[in-house]
Structures are given as C-alpha cells and as structure tokens.
Amino acid sequence: MTTFSSAPPRQAHPTARAAVEADQGRPIHRQNVGELERWISGAAGAALVLHGLRQRSLASLALAAVGGGLIQRGATGHCQLYHRLGVSTADARRPALKHGDVHRGILIKRSVTVSRPIEEVFAFWRHLENLPRFMLHLQSVSSTGPDRSHWVVRGPMGSTIEWDAEIINEKPNELIAWRSVEGSEVDHAGTVRFSRAPGDRGTEVHVELNYEPPGGQFGRAIAWLFGEEPRIQMEDDLSRFKQVMETGEIASVDGQPRGH
Amino acid sequence: MKALCWLGKNRLAVEDVPDPKIINPRDAVLKITRTAICGSDLHLLDGFIPQMERGDILGHEFMGEVMEVGPEVKNLKPGDRVVVPFTISCGNCFFCNKQLWSLCDNSNPDARTCETMYGYTGAGLFGYSHIYGGYAGGQAQYARVPFADVGPLKVPESLKDEQVLFLSDILPTAYMAAENCNIERGDTVAVFGCGPVGLLAIVSAYALGAERVIAIDRIPERLRMAQSRAKADVLNYEQVDLMEAIKEMTGGRGPDSCIDAVGLEAHGTTLDAWYDLARTTLMMETDRSHALRRAIQVCRKGGTVSIPGVYGGLLDKFPMGLAFAKGLTLRMGQTHMQRYMKPLLERIEKGEIDPTFIITHRLPLDAAPEAYKTFRDKQDDCVKVVLDPWAS
Ligand SMILES: NC(=O)c1ccc[n+]([C@@H]2O[C@H](COP(=O)([O-])OP(=O)(O)OC[C@H]3O[C@@H](n4cnc5c(N)ncnc54)[C@H](O)[C@@H]3O)[C@@H](O)[C@H]2O)c1
Ligand SMILES: [Zn+2]
Ligand SMILES: [Zn+2]
Numbered sequence: 001m002t003t004f005s006s007a008p009p010r011q012a013h014p015t016a017r018a019a020v021e022a023d024q025g026r027p028i029h030r031q032n033v034g035e036l037e038r039w040i041s042g043a044a045g046a047a048l049v050l051h052g053l054r055q056r057s058l059a060s061l062a063l064a065a066v067g068g069g070l071i072q073r074g075a076t077g078h079c080q081l082y083h084r085l086g087v088s089t090a091d092a093r094r095p096a097l098k099h100g101d102v103h104r105g106i107l108i109k110r111s112v113t114v115s116r117p118i119e120e121v122f123a124f125w126r127h128l129e130n131l132p133r134f135m136l137h138l139q140s141v142s143s144t145g146p147d148r149s150h151w152v153v154r155g156p157m158g159s160t161i162e163w164d165a166e167i168i169n170e171k172p173n174e175l176i177a178w179r180s181v182e183g184s185e186v187d188h189a190g191t192v193r194f195s196r197a198p199g200d201r202g203t204e205v206h207v208e209l210n211y212e213p214p215g216g217q218f219g220r221a222i223a224w225l226f227g228e229e230p231r232i233q234m235e236d237d238l239s240r241f242k243q244v245m246e247t248g249e250i251a252s253v254d255g256q257p258r259g260h
Numbered sequence: 261m262k263a264l265c266w267l268g269k270n271r272l273a274v275e276d277v278p279d280p281k282i283i284n285p286r287d288a289v290l291k292i293t294r295t296a297i298c299g300s301d302l303h304l305l306d307g308f309i310p311q312m313e314r315g316d317i318l319g320h321e322f323m324g325e326v327m328e329v330g331p332e333v334k335n336l337k338p339g340d341r342v343v344v345p346f347t348i349s350c351g352n353c354f355f356c357n358k359q360l361w362s363l364c365d366n367s368n369p370d371a372r373t374c375e376t377m378y379g380y381t382g383a384g385l386f387g388y389s390h391i392y393g394g395y396a397g398g399q400a401q402y403a404r405v406p407f408a409d410v411g412p413l414k415v416p417e418s419l420k421d422e423q424v425l426f427l428s429d430i431l432p433t434a435y436m437a438a439e440n441c442n443i444e445r446g447d448t449v450a451v452f453g454c455g456p457v458g459l460l461a462i463v464s465a466y467a468l469g470a471e472r473v474i475a476i477d478r479i480p481e482r483l484r485m486a487q488s489r490a491k492a493d494v495l496n497y498e499q500v501d502l503m504e505a506i507k508e509m510t511g512g513r514g515p516d517s518c519i520d521a522v523g524l525e526a527h528g529t530t531l532d533a534w535y536d537l538a539r540t541t542l543m544m545e546t547d548r549s550h551a552l553r554r555a556i557q558v559c560r561k562g563g564t565v566s567i568p569g570v571y572g573g574l575l576d577k578f579p580m581g582l583a584f585a586k587g588l589t590l591r592m593g594q595t596h597m598q599r600y601m602k603p604l605l606e607r608i609e610k611g612e613i614d615p616t617f618i619i620t621h622r623l624p625l626d627a628a629p630e631a632y633k634t635f636r637d638k639q640d641d642c643v644k645v646v647l648d649p650w651a652s
Contacts, residue, residue, distance in 0.1 A: 251369040259265025259315035
C-alpha cells in the first residue's frame with residue numbers, strides 16, 4: 001500500500017513519533033470530497049483513462065494516471081491533493097484551509113515483500129553502504145561510527161547534498177530507525193520495519209520517511225508542485241531493492257539498441 | 261545490425277541499429293536464425309497497445325545461437341542453439357517459484373507504467389511496448405536476452421529451426437489455453453479464431469484428450485487448414501447462426517469449454533460488433549470483445565472459457581450476467597512459458613506434435629513491413645510468417 005500524506009506538525013523526534021503512529025495503524029484515508037463532486041470525478045476519470053489508454057505518448061499516460069487518480073477519488077471520496085492542502089468539501093462547516101497546514105513536514109510510506117529470509121534482508125539494509133545500489137539518487141553512504149553515517153545525494157544540476165545521520169533505534173531483524181543529525185541541510189528521519197510475511201512469502205519491508213524539503217517555504221512549494229516525486233522515488237527504490245535481493249541485478253534496458 | 265522498428269501506427273521499417281550488448285550479469289546475446297510475426301504484433305501495428313515509442317524494435321518469437329553470455333549465466337555457452345520464450349522471468353520471485361512465469365515481479369524495468377495502469381506489473385516482454393519494459397525485440401539479427409539462465413531452452417541439432425521456433429510463444433500459448441479448459445473424456449471444445457494460436461489450440465485440445473473440436477472463423481483458408489490439418493469441425497460465423505449451429509452440433513448441450521484465440525481486435529457482423537467498432541473509434545472503449553462475448557454465450561453451463569487472446573484495457577457490454585448465471589470459469593493471461601517449453605519440445609521430438617503446418621510464408625527480414633500487412637489483412641492466404649534475418 002502506498003500512502004502520501006502530510007505529517008502532523010514537526011516535533012523534535014519525528015521518527016519516534018512516526019513509528020508509534022504506524023504501530024497504531026491509524027486510518028489515513030478519510031472522505032474529503034463531496035458526494036456530487038465524487039460522481040463527477042468518477043465519470044471524468046473513466047473518460048480520461050480511456051482516452052489516455054488509446055494514445056501512445058507519455059503525456060497521455062500521465063493523462064491516464066490523472067484519470068486513475070480521479071477514479072480513485074470518486075470511488076473513495078478521498079482526494080490526495082485536497083488532503084495535502086487540508087481542504088475538505090465533504091464538511092462545509094470546516095474551513096477550507098486550516099492555518100498551520102503549510103508548516104507540516106512530509107511523510108511517505110511504502111512497503112514491499114522480498115522473497116528472501118528476514119535475516120538476509122535485514123543484514124543487507126543494515127549495511128548502509130549497500131543503499132546506493134538500489135537508491136539511485138544516493139551517491140554514497142559511509143559509516144563514520146557505530147551509529148553514525150555520512151550521506152551524499154545527487155542534487156539538481158550536478159550539485160550534491162550531504163548530511164550526517166545517526167541510527168536512533170535498532171532491533172535486529174525487526175527495525176532500523178534513523179534521523180539526520182541536528183542542523184543538517186536535509187532534515188529527515190525514517191524507519192524501516194522488517195517482518196516475516198505469511199507462509200513462505202519471505203520478508204515484508206515497511207519504510208517510512210519523514211522529511212522537511214530543503215529550502216524552507218520555497219522548497220516546500222516546489223515539493224508540493226512535484227509532490228509525487230519523493231513517493232515515486234521510494235517506490236522505485238524499493239522495487240530495485242527487491243530485485244537486487246531476489247535476482248542479484250536490476251532489470252534495465254539502458255544502452256540497448258533502438259531505431260530512429 | 262538490421263532490425264524491424266516501430267515508427268508509429270501502421271508504420272514499420274527495417275533500420276540499421278547498433279548491435280546489442282550484455283547489460284546485466286545474467287544476460288546473453290543471441291544471433292537470431294529465425295523469427296516470426298505473431299498475432300500479438302498486429303495489435304502493435306494497429307496501435308491498440310499504448311506506450312509504444314518511435315524506434316522500438318519489435319518481435320518476440322525468435323531463436324538462434326548464443327554469441328556471448330554474462331558472468332552469471334552458467335548453463336549456456338557460445339554456440340548453443342536455443343529458443344527464447346517471449347516472457348522474461350527472473351526465476352527467483354514468488355511468482356516464478358509458483359510457475360506463474362509471466363507474472364514475474366522483477367523483469368520489468370519500467371514497472372511503474374504497468375502499475376499505473378494495472379495496479380501491479382507483469383513480466384517484461386520482448387518488443388511489446390513500454391508497459392512491458394520496452395525491451396528490444398527479436399525481429400532483428402541479434403538480440404539481448406535478460407535472465408538467460410532461466411528463459412532460453414537448448415534444442416537438439418536433430419530438429420530444424422522451424423520445428424521448434426513456435427516454442428517461443430504460440431505453441432505453449434495454445435497448449436496452456438487448452439490445458440486451462442480442464443478437458444475431460446468426451447469433451448467438446450469450441451475454438452474461436454483459426455489464426456496460428458487457434459490452429460495450435462485445436463491440436464493441443466486433441467492432444468489433451470478432447471473428443472471433438474469445433475473451430476470458428478470466417479477466413480476460408482484458415483477454416484480449411486483447421487479442418488484438413490488440425491481435424492476440427494469448422495463453422496464460418498458469417499454464414500451460420502453460431503448459437504443455433506453449435507447447439508445443433510452438440511445435441512443441445514453446448515461445448516464443454518471455449519477458447520478465445522481472437523483477442524481485442526475481434527471482427528464481427530452483429531450489432532454488438534458495430535457498437536464496439538464505433539466505441540473504439542471514438543475512444544470510449546479500448547478493446548473489441550465480440551469473440552469473447554460469443555464464447556461466453558455458447559459455452560455450456562458450468563463450462564470453462566479460456567482466453568489466450570490478448571486484451572489491454574476496458575471492455576464494454578461484457579455479458580457478466582450470462583457468465584454468472586451459467587456458473588462459468590474464466591481463465592486467462594500471458595502464457596507461463598517455462599512450464600510448457602520442455603514438455604512440448606519432447607512431444608515435438610517424439611513426432612507427436614508438428615507445428616510447422618501453419619507456416620505459409622518464409623521471407624527475409626527486409627520484407628517484414630509488407631509481411632505484417634499481408635498477415636493482418638489475411639491476403640495471399642497468409643497464416644504464419646517466418647522471417648530469416650540473414651537472407652536477402
Ligand atoms: N496469451 C498469450 O500469451 C498470447 C500469446 C500469443 C498470442 N496471443 C493472442 O492470441 C490471439 C490470436 O493470435 P494469432 O496469432 O492466432 O492472431 P491472428 O490475428 O492471426 O488470428 C486471429 C483470428 O481470429 C479470427 N477472428 C476475428 N474475429 C473473430 C470472431 N469474432 N470469431 C471468430 N474468429 C474471429 C480472425 O479471422 C483470425 O483468423 C491474439 O490476440 C494474440 O495477441 C496471446
Ligand atoms: Zn506472440
Ligand atoms: Zn520472477
């Protein structure tokens with residue numbers, strides 16, 4: 001399951017908080033789209049999907065994706081965009097935009113099941129130097145102490161962004177929680193939880209990332225504009241993680257021949 | 261090398277492109293000796309499958325000689341002669357372990373496109389759009405084969421290319437379609453479509469013990485082939501009332517199972533077919549499911565409708581109530597190739613199955629753009645085209 005939502009107002013230790021909340025399994029999708037608008041969204045969504053699927057350009061796939069989003073919104077009465085803005089048309093008595101919404105960090109959650117034993121999956125992740133193998137935006141992670149590590153990320157236009165992180169909680173074969181140290185350029189925290197999947201299905205890996213986009217208010221506006229980006233990145237990262245663990249390589253067509 | 265490239269709807273060309281090379285440790289590079297055009301390729305030509313990009317190399321039914329292998333491929337060596345399944349499977353994931361090879365989790369590099377459309381991704385396919393990973397196909401002189409330690413099957417020198425080429429797709433596809441019918445003693449199977457898949461489905465249904473196969477199409481040459489070479493009773497749906505005729509042939513019971521070997525570009529002359537044509541033209545519907553509707557309609561109560569024919573998007577006027585009222589079982593999907601390739605190779609070796617009877621055209625790769633159209637339009641009695649990438 002993928003969810004993408006605003007986190008509650010920032011606290012000193014967002015990781016600890018995120019982990020606690022996740023354990024309580026709080027429902028995230030509440031209905032925030034009015035009934036009429038729901039029906040219109042559903043119908044328009046279906047039309048867009050159909051139209052998008054008939055076309056072959058990437059733009060039209062995006063159109064189909066938007067259509068999919070509208071259908072989802074129609075079906076569940078939940079609009080991610082409204083949610084992120086804190087807008088609800090379902091309950092007209094509530095103010096459209098609550099004060100303070102813009103001061104929220106971003107929480108991304110995503111999970112994947114890996115067909116390998118839990119010990120192996122945990123050990124691979126815990127060896128943080130492995131992360132750049134499947135997190136392609138990471139240039140390097142190096143351990144600088146038992147709980148400390150230095151992260152270098154490829155930023156826009158050839159720049160790099162660097163920070164130090166510390167592991168603040170670790171339970172073997174169960175959980176790794178980390179956060180960036182005080183005063184980092186990228187203020188973030190995360191947890192990865194590992195659990196045995198039922199039957200012989202391997203290991204479930206649940207990742208939560210809580211972060212403040214760089215650049216304060218302005219950065220947040222950019223992140224809002226390209227709001228899907230971090231979530232998509234995490235989805236792709238986890239799917240690559242699974243590939244590396246299961247097959248030893250990452251499926252690719254980079255460098256294959258094509259016509260003109 | 262020479263390769264057949266997709267340039268747009270109804271626009272194909274053989275172009276000079278760079279040779280493929282090893283990209284991943286489990287890759288192999290093949291020199292292709294024979295390659296075929298599939299009915300599935302026609303859906304690309306006609307623009308029914310989204311996410312094609314200009315320059316994509318087509319083709320997913322091919323075989324050849326191993327030229328080079330990556331460091332992790334231990335079971336093949338240069339010089340081996342192999343036939344390659346059209347689905348790319350890792351051999352390690354939950355689905356591969358369950359023999360659901362075409363649902364492999366790990367072989368689609370562009371998984372998100374497929375997930376956006378279908379919620380989950382299937383296996384990567386050769387030359388079959390960026391929904392399925394955008395892998396360069398095998399209507400070319402060379403091809404790169406990912407997970408080469410899992411897919412390619414070595415074939416004995418005693419068998420000619422043409423005898424084993426269809427292990428790459430349509431023979432396992434037809435066989436799985438028949439297997440999905442759960443054929444029991446005395447069963448009658450109705451096969452919709454007498455293209456290459458339908459014809460081999462007739463052969464497979466008999467091989468699995470069907471008492472009788474009724475084959476349905478409207479193209480005289482194909483119906484002739486179904487009758488004379490595959491021993492089916494045939495019906496031309498343009499000339500009879502299908503429901504009446506089938507009931508008459510089966511003592512009012514209806515066939516125990518039906519195979520839809522037509523797929524999303526079904527042709528039809530009844531009202532619902534015109535409705536589909538109008539709707540797909542207006543982009544209100546993506547697939548034309550006339551044959552599937554008929555299959556659901558004529559199938560006996562409690563029977564099985566097996567669907568090897570490809571569907572890509574949404575169907576309209578799908579007779580769900582009919583399927584429900586009759587308690588039908590529907591089975592479908594891309595073929596789980598590795599389940600069938602080896603057993604079918606053994607049947608070919610023993611002379612029990614000879615799929616070569618469907619080949620009507622043997623042409624050089626250069627002729628492929630024309631051959632696609634001949635095949636699509638059923639001109640020149642065309643049933644199956646086999647291409648030689650090295651002939652001129
Ligand atoms: N599931 C898989 O893995 C898989 C693999 C290979 C092919 N396929 C699919 O199988 C289908 C058939 O492939 P093919 O190579 O035989 O294609 P083809 O186009 O040569 O054959 C289709 C046949 O169906 C006939 N037909 C059209 N409308 C009909 C109708 N309403 N009733 C009866 N017959 C009708 C056509 O006249 C034609 O002879 C295609 O959809 C193809 O994509 C699926
Ligand atoms: Zn095919
Ligand atoms: Zn797999």
